[in-house]
Amino acid sequence: MKPVLKLVTLFIVITMGYTVSAQNKAKRDLDNYRAPDQRGVNLFEAKKDTVSTFEDIKVRIGGAFALQYQALDNENSGSVALAEVGSNFNLATANLDLDVALFDGVNMHLRTYLSSRHHNEPYVKGGYFQVDKLDFIKEGFLGELMKKTTIKIGHMENNYGDAHFRRSDNAEAIHNPFVGNLIMDSFTTEVGAEVYYNTGNGFFGMVGFTNGKLNQSTSISDGSTGGAAFLAKVGYDKQISDDFRFRLSGSVYNTGYAQNVYLYSADRAGSRYYNILQDASATNDNFRSGRFDPSFSNQITAIMINPFVKYGGLEVFGTLELTSGRDLAETDRRNAEQYAGEVIYRFGEKENVFMGARYNTVSAELASGDDVSVNRFQFGAGWFLTQNVLLKAEYVTQEYNDYPTANLLEDAKFNGLIVEAVISF
Numbered sequence: 001m002k003p004v005l006k007l008v009t010l011f012i013v014i015t016m017g018y019t020v021s022a023q024n025k026a027k028r029d030l031d032n033y034r035a036p037d038q039r040g041v042n043l044f045e046a047k048k049d050t051v052s053t054f055e056d057i058k059v060r061i062g063g064a065f066a067l068q069y070q071a072l073d074n075e076n077s078g079s080v081a082l083a084e085v086g087s088n089f090n091l092a093t094a095n096l097d098l099d100v101a102l103f104d105g106v107n108m109h110l111r112t113y114l115s116s117r118h119h120n121e122p123y124v125k126g127g128y129f130q131v132d133k134l135d136f137i138k139e140g141f142l143g144e145l146m147k148k149t150t151i152k153i154g155h156m157e158n159n160y161g162d163a164h165f166r167r168s169d170n171a172e173a174i175h176n177p178f179v180g181n182l183i184m185d186s187f188t189t190e191v192g193a194e195v196y197y198n199t200g201n202g203f204f205g206m207v208g209f210t211n212g213k214l215n216q217s218t219s220i221s222d223g224s225t226g227g228a229a230f231l232a233k234v235g236y237d238k239q240i241s242d243d244f245r246f247r248l249s250g251s252v253y254n255t256g257y258a259q260n261v262y263l264y265s266a267d268r269a270g271s272r273y274y275n276i277l278q279d280a281s282a283t284n285d286n287f288r289s290g291r292f293d294p295s296f297s298n299q300i301t302a303i304m305i306n307p308f309v310k311y312g313g314l315e316v317f318g319t320l321e322l323t324s325g326r327d328l329a330e331t332d333r334r335n336a337e338q339y340a341g342e343v344i345y346r347f348g349e350k351e352n353v354f355m356g357a358r359y360n361t362v363s364a365e366l367a368s369g370d371d372v373s374v375n376r377f378q379f380g381a382g383w384f385l386t387q388n389v390l391l392k393a394e395y396v397t398q399e400y401n402d403y404p405t406a407n408l409l410e411d412a413k414f415n416g417l418i419v420e421a422v423i424s425f
Contacts, residue, residue, distance in 0.1 A: 008086075017375035028060050030101050032132050032150065035316070036062055036424045038352070038387040041175055042310065044165045044237070044247070045206075048132070048198045050147050054104040062097040063114075064171035064424040068179065072396075072416035074276045080408045081280040090274045092118060093171040095125075105133025105146070109156075116170045117270030118287040125268075126189040128154030148247070150196040157189050158210060160231055160253040160263070161304035163319050163340075170269035174424040177344050177354060178380045179394040180272045183292050183362045184321065184338045186253075188214060188266035188302065190229065202238035206231070214266050222328065227258035227298075237308075247308040254301045261300045261325065264293040273396070276414045290398060290414070292374050293362050294336040296325025313346040319360075327367075336364035352384035372409075373401045390422040 029035060031053055034046045066363065071087035094114035101107055110127035113119065131151040134141040157164065167181040181187075192210030208231040218225055235249030253263060270287035278286055302323035309316045319340040324333045344356035357380070363373040382392030397415035404410065 024033075028062075030058065030060060030099055030107050031105070032068060032130070033099065033102075033107070036064065036097065036172065037174060037388070038350075038384050042245075042308075042315065044162055044249075045159070045196065045204070048148065048150060048196075049317065052104055054101055058101040059096045060097075060099040060101075062099065062425050064095040064097070064174070065092065066094075066168070066171040066173045066420060066422045067092045068272065068274075068420040070274055070416070070418050070420050072276055072414050072418070074412070074414035075265065076400075076408060076412035077279065077405075077410040079406045080411055081410075083275065083278040083280045083282070085103055085275045085278070090272075091115065093117065093269065095169070096401045097170040103136050105135055106131055111169075111172075113170050113269060113405050116268065117274065118268050124267075126155045126157060128156035130151050147247065148198050148200060150198075151193065152196075155189060155191045155216070156207065158192065158229075158231055158253075159194055159206060159233060160188070160302065161233075161251045161319070161321070162249050162306035162308065162317075163187055163304070164249075168272065171422070172424060173420065173422045174388075174390050177342070177356055177382060177392070177417045178358055178378045179392065179420050180290065180376075180378065180396060181267075181378055182319065182338065182340055182362050183290075183374050183398075184294070184323075184336065185267055185271075185291050186302065186321070188262050190214060191216060192229070192231075194231065201304075204233075204235055204237065206233040208232070212255050212261075214260070214262040216364040221259050224257070224259070227254045227255055229253060229258065240391065244313050245308075245310040247306075249306050251304045251306075252302065255299055258298055258300075261296050261298060263300060263302060263323075264291070272418065272420075273414065277408065277412055278407055292336075292362050292364070294323065294325070294334065295324070295327070295367060295397075296334070296336075297327035298325075299327075299333070300325035306334075313351055315344045315346070317342050317344075330367065334365040334367070336362065338362045350384070350417075353382070368404065370402065370404050372403050375399050375401070388423060388425045390424075392422070393417065393419045 032046050034040045068090045092150040096112040098110045107130045111125040114122045168176045190210035194208035196206045198204045210229045212227040212229040233251040237247040239245045271290045273290035305320045307318045321338040324335045326333045340360040342358035346354040358378040360376045378396050400409040400412040
């Protein structure tokens with residue numbers, strides 16, 4: 001642990017010095033880029049802009065840090081003994097971001113987790129190559145088409161649904177109004193490509209393909225080196241008046257076959273609810289504690305619909321997710337459903353203070369045939385001390401229903417308070 005803390009400390013010192021210097025010399029943001037601070041709140045896909053600020057290769061070094069104080073209690077039916085959990089600080093998490101303007105209309109993004117719940121050693125999350133112009137082929141090449149088109153290629157966070165834009169990505173938690181992510185946390189990083197088209201009048205669409213693999217390998221399993229996944233998104237997003245914004249999107253993620261489906265288990269950084277509902281006899285941390293994975297191992301079809309409305313300081317965001325799938329040993333598909341609704345009110349001249357609530361429920365059929373459900377309430381509040389510093393708190397209560405006898409989650413629940421401090425730049 002000590003080497004990691006030393007590395008994080010060194011990184012803070014270096015990047016803070018670089019940040020001050022860079023801000024004094026020039027604007028740090030890249031073109032067609034989502035700001036990693038308060039300005040990125042309620043921004044989903046990065047805005048498509050034809051205005052170019054490119055002069056030469058530009059490297060933007062950024063990062064994020066998050067630390068929580070957790071005071072949660074948990075219990076179950078008692079048929080399986082739970083490990084005791086108390087109140088204290090969690091492991092601090094840290095990200096390192098490299099964003100590079102390589103050419104006019106060509107950017108690169110790379111994120112490294114310096115420290116996370118699952119791995120306290122640094123490792124790369126993923127990255128991508130973003131193309132907003134094709135001038136590297138020939139100046140003005142397909143210029144009219146590229147005014148509305150963006151191409152992303154890489155081993156990257158795939159754009160299924162809108163909820164992943166509001167989730168905490170390890171230490172990058174400044175865009176999440178709560179501390180925890182959704183119960184079924186749809187997030188995956190796979191090798192692929194996505195093509196975006198924005199009409200300019202509010203309508204947009206995306207089509208993408210991936211190789212359906214989280215862990216890349218050329219080894220053969222079940223007669224194949226892997227499968228493929230198809231992604232698509234369509235939506236409408238418009239600032240109708242100074243006070244009123246409306247967005248509605250629909251997404252699909254579908255695999256015909258994949259060696260392993262990771263849509264709900266790809267987050268290697270882990271859940272924010274540390275050590276809750278752990279088997280007392282377990283020797284390893286269940287780093288996804290508090291989440292639910294329907295365990296569709298080889299085939300999945302997932303559909304997510306997200307409405308978003310903002311009127312003045314009041315915003316409403318919803319998630320309706322219907323998914324089905326199976327593993328190779330199963331003959332029939334099973335289903336899982338997730339619904340979530342959150343209401344946030346932001347106030348202050350710069351909307352730097354907020355409070356809100358979220359209700360999240362999941363119902364699913366397990367591979368055992370049992371129909372179960374998980375329900376969660378979250379009540380939160382936050383304060384942006386600056387554009388780059390956020391302090392937030394959350395009270396959470398989560399209950400598990402209809403799990404079979406002698407299951408760890410039989411009549412299980414947890415509740416309590418978490419306070420989180422976030423720095424992102």
